Amino acid sequence: MNIDEILQGAMVDVVNLATDSFGDLASDTEQDIIDFTNESREKLDLWTQAAAAGFMDDEEFAFLLGARMTNAKMRALTRAGIVQTRIEHFRKGVIDIIVKAVFSAIA
Numbered sequence: 001m002n003i004d005e006i007l008q009g010a011m012v013d014v015v016n017l018a019t020d021s022f023g024d025l026a027s028d029t030e031q032d033i034i035d036f037t038n039e040s041r042e043k044l045d046l047w048t049q050a051a052a053a054g055f056m057d058d059e060e061f062a063f064l065l066g067a068r069m070t071n072a073k074m075r076a077l078t079r080a081g082i083v084q085t086r087i088e089h090f091r092k093g094v095i096d097i098i099v100k101a102v103f104s105a106i107a
Contacts, residue, residue: 006101007044007101010097010098013097014033014097017097018090021086029074035073043068051103072091074091
């Protein structure tokens with residue numbers, strides 16, 4: 001199982017979420033998520049391997065991803081003055097998408 005392939009598949013849903021949530025800011029928001037996944041690739045790969053080996057369930061994976069994503073810079077949304085509650089709602093959506101993609105791949 002390749003984390004790059006999993007994330008690439010998840011990005012389709014992330015782009016759709018960004019478009020639905022923020023309209024014309026979607027492409028900049030997508031870049032923020034790409035930056036986050038690139039910065040977090042090693043951790044995501046490690047957690048995916050742990051989940052595949054049965055050492056972690058989806059709730060634990062989501063917790064770790066959420067903790068990591070709390071520090072993610074949503075530059076485009078922050079620059080555009082999007083309120084923090086909308087950014088948090090988007091982050092939670094991205095976490096759900098990535099967790100579902102990982103656990104679908106290892107099922």
